[in-house]
Amino acid sequence: MEHLFTNIAQILTSWMVSLGLPPIWADLILLIGQWTIIVVIVTLNVIVLVWLERKISGFIQERLGPNRLGPFGAFQTIADAMKLLTKEDIIPSQADRWIFMTAPMLFIVIAVMLYAVLPLGQGMEVVDLNVGLFYFISLGSLSTICLLMAGWGSNNKWSLLGAMRSVAQMISYEIPLAFSLLGVVMLAGSLNLSEIVTAQNRYWFILLQPVAFLTYFIAATAELNRGPFDMPEAEQELTAGAYTEYTGMRWALFFLAEYTNLVAVSALAATLFFGGGQGPWLPSWLWIIIKTYLIMLVFMWMKWTFPRIRMDHLMSFSWKVLIPVSLANILITGLGIEFFRGMGW
Amino acid sequence: MVLNEADTRDGSSDVEQLEKHNIIVTTLEKIWNWSRARSFWPLSYGCNCCPIEMMASGAARFDIARYGYEVFRASPRQADLLIVAGPITLKMAPVVKRVYEQMPSPKWVLAMGNCATSGGPFRDGYSILPGADTLFKVDIFVPGCPPRPEALFHGLLELKKKVERGDY
Ligand code: SF4
Numbered sequence: 001m002e003h004l005f006t007n008i009a010q011i012l013t014s015w016m017v018s019l020g021l022p023p024i025w026a027d028l029i030l031l032i033g034q035w036t037i038i039v040v041i042v043t044l045n046v047i048v049l050v051w052l053e054r055k056i057s058g059f060i061q062e063r064l065g066p067n068r069l070g071p072f073g074a075f076q077t078i079a080d081a082m083k084l085l086t087k088e089d090i091i092p093s094q095a096d097r098w099i100f101m102t103a104p105m106l107f108i109v110i111a112v113m114l115y116a117v118l119p120l121g122q123g124m125e126v127v128d129l130n131v132g133l134f135y136f137i138s139l140g141s142l143s144t145i146c147l148l149m150a151g152w153g154s155n156n157k158w159s160l161l162g163a164m165r166s167v168a169q170m171i172s173y174e175i176p177l178a179f180s181l182l183g184v185v186m187l188a189g190s191l192n193l194s195e196i197v198t199a200q201n202r203y204w205f206i207l208l209q210p211v212a213f214l215t216y217f218i219a220a221t222a223e224l225n226r227g228p229f230d231m232p233e234a235e236q237e238l239t240a241g242a243y244t245e246y247t248g249m250r251w252a253l254f255f256l257a258e259y260t261n262l263v264a265v266s267a268l269a270a271t272l273f274f275g276g277g278q279g280p281w282l283p284s285w286l287w288i289i290i291k292t293y294l295i296m297l298v299f300m301w302m303k304w305t306f307p308r309i310r311m312d313h314l315m316s317f318s319w320k321v322l323i324p325v326s327l328a329n330i331l332i333t334g335l336g337i338e339f340f341r342g343m344g345w
Numbered sequence: 346m347v348l349n350e351a352d353t354r355d356g357s358s359d360v361e362q363l364e365k366h367n368i369i370v371t372t373l374e375k376i377w378n379w380s381r382a383r384s385f386w387p388l389s390y391g392c393n394c395c396p397i398e399m400m401a402s403g404a405a406r407f408d409i410a411r412y413g414y415e416v417f418r419a420s421p422r423q424a425d426l427l428i429v430a431g432p433i434t435l436k437m438a439p440v441v442k443r444v445y446e447q448m449p450s451p452k453w454v455l456a457m458g459n460c461a462t463s464g465g466p467f468r469d470g471y472s473i474l475p476g477a478d479t480l481f482k483v484d485i486f487v488p489g490c491p492p493r494p495e496a497l498f499h500g501l502l503e504l505k506k507k508v509e510r511g512d513y
Binding site: 061083239243 | 376377379380381383384389404405408410411412413415416418419420422423425449450451
């Protein structure tokens with residue numbers, strides 16, 4: 001079971017080579033296959049996640065949540081998705097057509113690209129990049145641009161205000177996010193995600209870096225634009241933020257990308273702090289799925305428990321609390337590493 | 346050929362039915378109507394005391410989410426259902442109409458309460474429209490002052506049947 005998927009990949013490659021295909025072509029076809037699988041899984045997963053979110057929000061508010069369509073309302077999201085597919089596609093006449101149309105596509109492309117470096121099991125990353133973590137963080141900050149494009153392209157004051165807010169928020173929370181991951185990188189001595197997983201052979205980094213995990217978790221919530229930091233779509237003030245003018249499938253793409261980002265960020269947390277695919281009995285790919293889902297449940301729990309934070313509080317929380325804390329964490333980690341090295345550990 | 350049972354009631358001929366419905370996508374249309382009927386996303390809009398009942402229907406005791414209709418959208422661009430809850434004043438009328446026009450089709454309107462149905466207690470007032478149907482086509486009327494959340498659900502389920510029949 002452990003090497004199920006890697007073995008399948010190997011068998012496929014050797015089969016294609018035996019057909020007389022040059023190895024480079026076989027690799028390329030395999031890569032395309034992996035991408036297709038990732039895109040399909042991500043899309044199907046979002047259907048489950050939306051249902052889960054609605055159920056959980058219901059349970060937290062002492063409601064039942066969707067329960068009429070299918071077992072426990074499981075087909076509710078399918079109906080929603082199909083309805084969104086057939087809605088009228090409105091592009092406002094005053095909108096900047098191209099920017100308006102490309103923003104959601106770019107958003108989802110960037111979100112899916114995050115999965116390139118995530119080790120979804122032992123030896124199961126699509127690309128084994130030696131600067132994987134750096135790649136992840138830099139791509140994550142690119143999605144800011146898409147929101148800005150959506151806000152600017154819609155030519156709507158709510159959209160622009162929402163986009164501006166989310167850009168301000170994401171830029172300020174990017175810094176503690178990156179800083180909090182530095183502690184892990186210092187411990188593991190590598191930016192390669194699968195090497196970081198291997199470095200957690202003896203103990204998970206959550207034990208050594210609890211503060212880093214907390215800052216990462218908070219900053220990631222803000223990066224994802226999820227509650228309690230879902231400023232950009234604060235309904236009372238901004239209608240629907242940067243998404244105000246989007247209808248049907250274009251809007252659904254944003255939604256899809258947000259959930260895709262959520263999975264990616266949770267998987268990264270599982271990889272960096274909870275030992276990735278390590279765990280007893282079960283195969284590694286199953287472990288990472290379990291851990292990712294548990295972290296996502298905590299994200300949902302947070303969203304439906306805390307009220308939304310005011311914009312200025314949000315900014316000052318990042319600059320006055322999170323950044324100093326994550327900086328101090330780097331200092332203490334460095335001192336600790338030196339100290340233990342001096343002790344001969 | 347009977348494409349749609351609902352159409353036979355108004356005595357229209359087969360050719361008229363074919364003109365009304367696109368013949369190429371009849372089966373698909375059924376699937377779409379199935380999904381549309383099960384996912385009305387209402388616009389968060391209300392302008393008097395009826396919205397209080399509408400909010401109550403979203404809360405724990407009544408829970409509109411059971412039917413999957415709890416996704417109240419703030420932007421009309423993402424909403425399918427306009428629940429006109431409360432009286433429409435002459436000043437509000439152009440705004441409501443504009444909001445309705447901003448919604449992407451297919452879209453539905455549910456008139457909730459006596460005010461939205463006929464003007465209700467304010468019918469003879471100088472500033473109130475006598476019902477939402479003077480502004481746009483209303484699909485379902487839910488009478489009551491205010492209608493209880495159960496009545497709203499009944500209205501939504503009737504609308505669901507109507508949409509499933511393709512009768513809109
Ligand atoms: S119908 Fe009755 S409860 Fe509803 S808005 Fe009118 S007066 Fe208020």
